[in-house]
Amino acid sequence: MTxxxxxxxxxxxxxxxxxxxxxxxxxxxxxxSGRTNGPSDYVLAAGAVDRDAPTEAKDTRIGxxxxxxxxxxxxxxxxxxxxxxxxxxxxxxDLVNSEEEEDEDQTGV
Amino acid sequence: xxxxxxxSYRIPFCSAKQARIAQGSLQPDPTLxxxxxQAVYTVDDNVLTITFDGVSERVIRVAANNTIENLKTVIxxxxxxxxxxx
Numbered sequence: 001m002t003x004x005x006x007x008x009x010x011x012x013x014x015x016x017x018x019x020x021x022x023x024x025x026x027x028x029x030x031x032x033s034g035r036t037n038g039p040s041d042y043v044l045a046a047g048a049v050d051r052d053a054p055t056e057a058k059d060t061r062i063g064x065x066x067x068x069x070x071x072x073x074x075x076x077x078x079x080x081x082x083x084x085x086x087x088x089x090x091x092x093x094d095l096v097n098s099e100e101e102e103d104e105d106q107t108g109v
Numbered sequence: 110x111x112x113x114x115x116x117s118y119r120i121p122f123c124s125a126k127q128a129r130i131a132q133g134s135l136q137p138d139p140t141l142x143x144x145x146x147q148a149v150y151t152v153d154d155n156v157l158t159i160t161f162d163g164v165s166e167r168v169i170r171v172a173a174n175n176t177i178e179n180l181k182t183v184i185x186x187x188x189x190x191x192x193x194x195x
Contacts (some may be wrong), residue, residue, distance in 0.1 A: 016114035016166070039177065050190045054181060056139040058188055061195045062123055066184045069120065073177045076116065087166070 008065040010072050030067035032057050036077040076078050088090065110144050112162035116169050120157045123195035124133070127187055128157040134183045135159070135176060146172050 012022040024030065032054040039050050054070075057063040122128040132150045140146055146163040159176060163169040 007188045009125065010118065012116065012118045014114075014116050032181070037174070055185060060188070062127070062184060063188050065120075065122070066181055066188065069177060069181060069184070072118070073174065073181075077170060080116075080166045082185055083166045084170070085148075 006061065008061050008068070010065065010069050012072055012076050014076070018083075020079060022072055022079075024068045024071050026064075026068070030057075030064070030071045032067050032070050034070045035074045036081075037073070110164060112147065112164060114163050114166055114169050115160065116163075116173050117158060117160045118173070118177070119172065120159070122155045125152065125155045126192075128152045128155050130184050131157050131180060131185070135179055138176070138179070140172075145153075148172060149177065 007026050009024055009026060011024075014020045014022075032063075038049050038053065044050070057067040120128075120131070122131065129152055132152050140148055145165075146161065146168050149162075150162045151158045151160075156184045159173075159180075161169050161173050161176075163172065
């Protein structure tokens with residue numbers, strides 16, 4: 001993709017228990033085919049055809065914007081998914097700990 | 110309900126008109142569970158800002174991903190149908 005001094009560069013910010021800012025680097029390759037959307041590899045390998053696949057971005061500022069947004073979307077999705085996983089793991093561990101404490105209480109240990 | 114998580118997207122367009130078209134296309138989509146999520150669309154000149162406030166990462170991820178998918182369709186339409194693209 002060509003670079004332009006007036007590139008339309010989207011950004012994103014997450015704030016909650018942590019803060020994270022997301023930016024795209026226009027010097028890297030970007031595509032409208034995201035990693036976190038569309039049919040899974042498993043489904044595609046089974047012969048499915050993705051009829052809703054996005055078109056390739058045109059080499060215009062608005063076209064490249066769509067590819068940049070796809071990159072940003074992937075990064076945000078992966079970040080939030082990772083946080084959901086780690087939170088789920090923490091909750092499972094808390095549950096195990098509280099059950100162990102209950103067992104200890106009941107056995108009088 | 111306290112919204113403890115916030116995700117904001119800042120999307121610059123070629124013109125203020127394009128940003129308003131995107132806002133007008135996305136904004137009517139109702140929030141299914143307003144007690145769990147709130148989405149706000151604002152336009153300042155050529156920049157569309159979409160802010161999601163939600164009760165969890167999961168709620169925000171689902172809503173934001175869906176909205177961004179719709180936003181990409183809007184941009185694809187601008188690419189294809191605008192007479193004077195940029």
